Amino acid sequence: MLELYQFELSQYSEKVRLILDYKGLEYRKIEVTPGVGQVELLxxxxxxxxxxxxDGSTYIADSTEIAFYLDRKYPEKPILPEDPLARGQCLLIEEWADESIGLKERKAFIGALNQNQSLRTAFLPQQTPDVLKSLVGAIPGQLLDVLGTGVGFGREAVKEANKGLKQDLEALCLILEKQPYLTGNTPNLADLTVAGLSIFLKFPEGSYLDIPSSLKGKGIPGLADNSSFDTFFAWRDLLYTEYRKGSSTPTTGNSAPTTISIE
Known part of the structure; x- marks a missing residue:
């Protein structure tokens, strides 16, 4: 069985999970422990x-390389169009989404965590004591902004990320008003990439991700709750309904993520 070394709340891991589900491939999720687990993975x-x-004795890193590998090795349900124009558009959108939505969304989401106490505490493990939850929630958003400035997640960086994401979502809505998928009438790598990377914009409803139920349907304020982008989120959610399997489905192997060990 295929094995996916992942973080559950990684947009790029979700991109691959959506591709695997779309292709109908069985796989097992292996949750990598940050730090020591990443050394083991290296x-x-x-x-x-x-x-x-x-896949067997073969390891493939990077979500795009994984997508290309899966289409070569398991071509029964292709995600790359054969038509040259559609293929070129697909590859352009995939690369753009990785570098635009993927990176800006991360900054915008961290900014939302800094400013939203309930969103911030919802990400703590369920077994976290209430006292610690209260302490985390009580940290002033202004302090978190200052701490984030030194690593590229300050208030201005977050503001610019939100501005760019609004333009991205407007463009996607305009495309999807005229056709069912981003490059035509059939979903492909462009659609699966954009949809998978968008989880932080607004978490999908349903049991697709191992997250607290209170977070489902929630996301970045000003984006997730903006009616101007309803076309995009309706399209994304329909794609999930049709192709994404639930996180507890047997096709993912063990329902609870595990840490990795050296073989």
């Missing part, structure tokens, strides 16, 4: 970044 695969796919 020893196994040559990469410390998730996602990494293991």
């Amino acid at each position: 020893q196994k695969s040559g990469s410390r970044q998730v996602p990494v796919l293991k």
Whole structure:
């Protein structure tokens, strides 16, 4: 069985999970422990970044390389169009989404966590004591902004990320008003990439991700709750309904993520 080394709350891991589900491939999720687990992953695969796919004795790192590998090895349900124009558009959108939505969304989501106490505490493990939850929630958003400035997640960086994401979502809505998928009448890698990377914009409803139920349907204020982007989120949610399997489905192997060990 295919094995996916991942973080559950990684947009790029979700991109690969959606591709695997779309193709109907069985796989097992292996949750990588940040830090030590990434060192172990480096020893196994040559990469410390998730996602990494293991197929037999072959390791493939990087979500785009995984997508290309899966289409070569398991071509029954292709995600790359044969038509040259559609293929070119698909590859352009996939690369753009990785570098635009993927990166800006991360900054915008961290900014939302900084400013939203309930969103911030909802990400703590369920077994976290109430006292600690209260302490985390009580940290002033202004302090978190200051701390984030030094690593590229300050208030201005977050503001620019939100501005760019609004333009991205407007463009996607305009495309989807005229056709069912981003490059035509059939979903492909462009659609699966954009949909998978968008989880932080607004978490999908349903049991697709192992997250607290209170977070489902929630996301970045000003984006997730903006009616101007209803077309995009309706399209994304329909794609999930049709192709994404629930996180507890047997096709993912063990329902509870596990840490990795050296073989």
